[in-house]
Amino acid sequence: xxxxxxxxxxxxxxxxxxxxxxxxxxxxxxxxxxxxxxxxxxxxxxxxxxxxxxxxxxxxxxxxxxxxxxxxxxxxxxxxxxxxxxxxxxxxxxxxxxxxxxxxxxxxxxxxxxxxxxxxxxxxxxxxxxxxxxxx
Amino acid sequence: xxxxxxxxxxxxxxxxxxxxxxxxxxxxxxxxxxxxxxxxxxxxxxxxxxxxxxxxxxxxxxxxxxxxxxxxxxxxxxxxxxxxxxxxxxxxxxxxxxxxxxxxxxxxxxxxxxxxxxxxxxxxxxxxxxxxxxxxxxxxxxxxxxxxxxxxxxxxxxxxxxxxxxxxxxxxxxxxxxxxxxxxxxxxxxxxxxxxxxxxxxxxxxxxxxxxxxxxxxxxxxxxxxxxxxxxxxxxxxxxxxxxxxxxxxxxxxxxxxxxxxxxxxxxxxxxxxxxxxxxxxxxxxxxxxxxxxxxxxxxx
Numbered sequence: 001x002x003x004x005x006x007x008x009x010x011x012x013x014x015x016x017x018x019x020x021x022x023x024x025x026x027x028x029x030x031x032x033x034x035x036x037x038x039x040x041x042x043x044x045x046x047x048x049x050x051x052x053x054x055x056x057x058x059x060x061x062x063x064x065x066x067x068x069x070x071x072x073x074x075x076x077x078x079x080x081x082x083x084x085x086x087x088x089x090x091x092x093x094x095x096x097x098x099x100x101x102x103x104x105x106x107x108x109x110x111x112x113x114x115x116x117x118x119x120x121x122x123x124x125x126x127x128x129x130x131x132x133x134x135x136x
Numbered sequence: 137x138x139x140x141x142x143x144x145x146x147x148x149x150x151x152x153x154x155x156x157x158x159x160x161x162x163x164x165x166x167x168x169x170x171x172x173x174x175x176x177x178x179x180x181x182x183x184x185x186x187x188x189x190x191x192x193x194x195x196x197x198x199x200x201x202x203x204x205x206x207x208x209x210x211x212x213x214x215x216x217x218x219x220x221x222x223x224x225x226x227x228x229x230x231x232x233x234x235x236x237x238x239x240x241x242x243x244x245x246x247x248x249x250x251x252x253x254x255x256x257x258x259x260x261x262x263x264x265x266x267x268x269x270x271x272x273x274x275x276x277x278x279x280x281x282x283x284x285x286x287x288x289x290x291x292x293x294x295x296x297x298x299x300x301x302x303x304x305x306x307x308x309x310x311x312x313x314x315x316x317x318x319x320x321x322x323x324x325x326x327x328x329x330x331x332x333x334x335x336x337x338x339x340x341x342x343x344x345x346x347x348x349x350x351x352x353x354x355x356x357x358x359x360x361x362x363x364x365x366x367x368x369x370x371x372x373x374x375x376x377x378x379x380x381x382x383x384x385x386x387x388x389x390x391x392x393x394x395x396x397x398x399x400x401x402x403x404x405x406x407x408x409x410x411x412x413x414x415x416x417x418x419x420x421x422x423x424x425x426x427x428x429x430x431x432x433x434x435x436x437x
Contacts, residue, residue: 016416054335055334
């Protein structure tokens with residue numbers, strides 16, 4: 001019998017993101033950073049609702065969306081587990097994420113007053129380095 | 137059996153010439169936590185008193201668990217739990233005596249596990265008199281008694297009013313635990329939007345005795361958006377902006393809170409000379425506040 005992985009997340013009321021969204025974001029981040037690994041068992045709906053002092057239906061909604069997106073999988077009678085990575089994002093979502101990443105990057109570059117063409121070249125170099133490692 | 141826990145049709149209650157409830161149509165399905173919010177005097181407490189049969193309507197119909205509220209039988213009432221904001225219990229009685237009475241009244245349906253779970257987080261001894269308990273302890277005891285009664289319908293009128301942080305958190309935990317029982321409907325009113333955000337499946341907004349919103353809290357929040365626009369000079373006249381909830385001018389920049397803003401709203405502002413327009417979502421407490429204060433006169437722009 002697998003044990004439940006501790007889920008160290010917090011939610012904030014008064015945030016402009018709904019609580020459902022905050023839970024989804026936090027779990028996705030933990031999976032991406034490796035704090036949660038493939039096969040880890042998530043807390044029960046009731047357990048996470050108690051932990052965060054929120055309505056269990058809110059937890060259910062978050063879990064349902066993460067399952068639909070392929071981040072989590074349910075095993076009959078056992079609970080919810082972190083699923084093996086697949087290509088989980090739609091084309092539109094990937095495009096949106098790329099836009100966000102670019103915005104963050106551009107913001108940083110502007111903050112340190114770096115010329116745009118040099119910044120672009122540095123990005124290209126970074127990707128080249130990745131390709132070299134991979135083909136080596 | 138009706139699928140509704142509460143239904144009101146054209147419910148009206150007048151206090152003198154003032155309408156505490158004005159033609160209220162409300163249909164709350166069975167199951168889940170329904171939060172009722174509204175400014176003071178919006179009619180929440182009047183509604184609760186009518187639901188419980190303490191007060192009769194001036195007009196309209198009210199059904200509680202499928203039966204007219206004026207015709208509730210003693211057996212119907214046993215299925216309804218009520219926790220009021222003052223947590224009124226006889227001050228001279230001991231904790232043990234009140235508990236024994238409640239157990240006797242609800243012997244056929246008493247849920248000892250529910251009572252024990254709640255009471256365990258409040259440090260009470262049976263010999264204490266109610267009058268010696270703190271407000272938080274009384275609130276916990278009161279909620280435990282109501283949950284022990286295994287009610288199908290639990291009505292709470294501002295249960296966390298005046299509680300400290302610790303007692304409030306314990307009460308919320310108990311409420312979340314208690315509300316998850318099968319086929320239980322919780323109707324809850326509060327001014328604490330933070331609690332509503334944590335607890336509620338549906339958000340009911342009352343204003344001057346009428347229903348203004350009935351939806352999931354997140355759907356309500358999505359209807360309201362904040363706009364920040366740099367408009368030299370005066371900006372568009374407020375009466376040309378349907379859905380305007382609030383307008384403030386801070387350091388020469390216009391801030392608008394909009395209800396159901398139209399897709400072309402940014403262009404509308406630009407058409408009135410805005411040089412920059414930004415929009416952002418708002419937290420639930422801001423959304424409720426903007427919605428409830430929209431008819432109050434603010435400082436002139």
